[in-house]
Amino acid sequence: MNLMHYFRAFYGIVWRELLRFFQQRERFFAALVRPLIWLIIFAAGFRAALGISIIPPYETYITYDVYITPGLLAMIQLFQGMQSSLSMVYDREMGSMRVLLTTPLPRWFLLVSRLFAGVIVSLFQVYTFLLVAYFCGVELPPLGYLTALPALVLSGMMFGALGMLLSSTIKQLENFAGIMNFVIFPMFFASSALYPLWKMREGSLWLYYICLYNPFTWAVELIRFAFYLQVNWEALGIVVGCTLLFLALSVWAYDPSFGIQQRKVGTAPAPA
Amino acid sequence: MQKEAPKDHSSPMAVLSVYHVSYWYGSKQALDDVSFEVFPGRVTALLGPNGAGKTTLFSLITRLFDAPTGRIEICGRSASEWGARALGPLGVVFQQPTLDLDLTVKQNLRYFAALRGIKRKEADERMLRALKALDMEERIGERVRSLNGGHRRRVEIARALLHSPQLLLLDEPTIGLDDPTRRAIVRHVHELARADNIGVLWATHLFDEVEPNDDLLVINHGKIVARGKAKDVVAETGAKDLGGAFRLLIGGDTEEDVAA
Numbered sequence: 001m002n003l004m005h006y007f008r009a010f011y012g013i014v015w016r017e018l019l020r021f022f023q024q025r026e027r028f029f030a031a032l033v034r035p036l037i038w039l040i041i042f043a044a045g046f047r048a049a050l051g052i053s054i055i056p057p058y059e060t061y062i063t064y065d066v067y068i069t070p071g072l073l074a075m076i077q078l079f080q081g082m083q084s085s086l087s088m089v090y091d092r093e094m095g096s097m098r099v100l101l102t103t104p105l106p107r108w109f110l111l112v113s114r115l116f117a118g119v120i121v122s123l124f125q126v127y128t129f130l131l132v133a134y135f136c137g138v139e140l141p142p143l144g145y146l147t148a149l150p151a152l153v154l155s156g157m158m159f160g161a162l163g164m165l166l167s168s169t170i171k172q173l174e175n176f177a178g179i180m181n182f183v184i185f186p187m188f189f190a191s192s193a194l195y196p197l198w199k200m201r202e203g204s205l206w207l208y209y210i211c212l213y214n215p216f217t218w219a220v221e222l223i224r225f226a227f228y229l230q231v232n233w234e235a236l237g238i239v240v241g242c243t244l245l246f247l248a249l250s251v252w253a254y255d256p257s258f259g260i261q262q263r264k265v266g267t268a269p270a271p272a
Numbered sequence: 273m274q275k276e277a278p279k280d281h282s283s284p285m286a287v288l289s290v291y292h293v294s295y296w297y298g299s300k301q302a303l304d305d306v307s308f309e310v311f312p313g314r315v316t317a318l319l320g321p322n323g324a325g326k327t328t329l330f331s332l333i334t335r336l337f338d339a340p341t342g343r344i345e346i347c348g349r350s351a352s353e354w355g356a357r358a359l360g361p362l363g364v365v366f367q368q369p370t371l372d373l374d375l376t377v378k379q380n381l382r383y384f385a386a387l388r389g390i391k392r393k394e395a396d397e398r399m400l401r402a403l404k405a406l407d408m409e410e411r412i413g414e415r416v417r418s419l420n421g422g423h424r425r426r427v428e429i430a431r432a433l434l435h436s437p438q439l440l441l442l443d444e445p446t447i448g449l450d451d452p453t454r455r456a457i458v459r460h461v462h463e464l465a466r467a468d469n470i471g472v473l474w475a476t477h478l479f480d481e482v483e484p485n486d487d488l489l490v491i492n493h494g495k496i497v498a499r500g501k502a503k504d505v506v507a508e509t510g511a512k513d514l515g516g517a518f519r520l521l522i523g524g525d526t527e528e529d530v531a532a
Contacts, residue, residue: 005389012386016372016379023374095370102334103387104360 071193085163168253363437
């Protein structure tokens with residue numbers, strides 16, 4: 001086993017994810033339509049009703065559709081993270097996960113490779129959405145499209161790791177839809193994706209604190225600042241911390257010695 | 273009837289050594305002090321009724337679970353010490369189909385080859401060879417979804433052989449297949465074991481998949497109840513055939529569990 005083996009295995013896992021993604025055109029379409037509805041219909045309606053004051057990282061007044069774009073990008077990645085975990089549960093039920101887990105490579109490496117594969121798929125979706133959004137009038141700083149990339153990779157990893165953790169705890173495919181709804185919508189709505197936190201604080205203090213402790217908020221802020229060539233260090237720390245935490249728990253859960261898969265194991269009955 | 277279990281040291285020849293492995297699901301014991309060895313060039317049939325512990329044993333050998341007691345060695349490498357690296361010489365066909373239905377045969381095999389670190393060009397050559405041996409080379413560009421059960425099984429066997437394993441595990445690979453396909457797969461695997469010197473562990477509950485010269489392990493309620501060459505096991509029980517011997521060994525009333 002050498003570095004080339006690791007590289008080929010990584011390449012193979014990413015290649016398979018991309019193949020599956022591009023073969024499922026309806027999935028690609030759905031991934032785009034969902035945020036576009038928010039951008040074109042929701043944002044257009046709220047543009048007149050909501051004024052966004054100048055808050056960092058913005059230096060001028062911005063339109064509401066510009067404000068919610070980072071939140072929609074994070075939403076695309078959150079959906080992709082959940083889709084990826086759904087695919088892991090499906091693979092586990094259909095058996096193809098066994099092929100991956102019986103590979104003579106460390107399990108953490110296989111899971112991280114799978115995570116990266118999901119992030120790469122999410123980046124395709126994000127940049128396609130940004131292209132469509134540009135033609136819909138959402139203009140962001142030109143260099144921001146590049147500087148946002150590391151933030152998008154990090155946030156994609158955090159959502160992917162969260163999805164992976166969920167996939168390790170879900171036993172059956174049928175349970176997944178409920179869990180997805182339970183995770184995605186509260187995370188999205190209770191965040192700074194649609195409204196700035198200060199506005200939330202004016203409305204409800206307890207909701208403000210929920211938003212503050214929601215990792216989604218920090219992924220959105222990390223992306224938002226990155227588009228304006230700035231680093232939100234607080235957001236960076238929280239996103240990296242959450243990614244590591246979710247990933248460590250996932251690796252633990254998938255480890256045959258310690259994790260959740262081992263939970264069925266009992267012990268020999270004590271001698272009489 | 274049960275002969276001495278292998279001694280507690282690794283045979284230099286064995287490609288798989290299982291020593292004193294037990295396993296519990298909660299308070300239910302699935303495996304009870306299981307020990308055996310599989311040798312290169314030989315087919316070892318693991319014969320047992322449904323629920324005897326065959327799939328649990330395979331899950332432990334492939335490290336889907338870790339064995340809490342005992343020791344498992346693949347080509348002399350202990351799974352608990354070498355971790356995933358111990359799985360290098362291992363090819364597996366699981367009971368449950370594990371191909372990606374939305375990918376073509378070629379894409380499935382390429383994915384597996386990449387996981388095993390095989391170069392793309394070499395992988396393409398190997399997959400053609402493996403598919404040709406199983407009369408499947410013309411289906412290489414087809415989506416797995418369009419293949420019938422027998423052809424899917426053949427692709428899984430081709431995939432398990434892609435990295436030239438020294439040990440091949442087959443967990444009821446012919447389940448749900450028609451008789452001619454089943455016989456063709458049994459014949460091919462036996463030829464393969466002899467020609468390529470591969471050690472094969474074949475879990476089954478079908479007597480006619482076991483050849484008289486195969487090594488046989490009979491498992492019931494998680495315990496190995498008989499071992500030896502299939503023809504010797506039959507002779508020792510005094511039964512007419514393997515079906516009769518099996519019924520005697522596992523306590524008679526097995527018609528519902530075991531098909532001839």
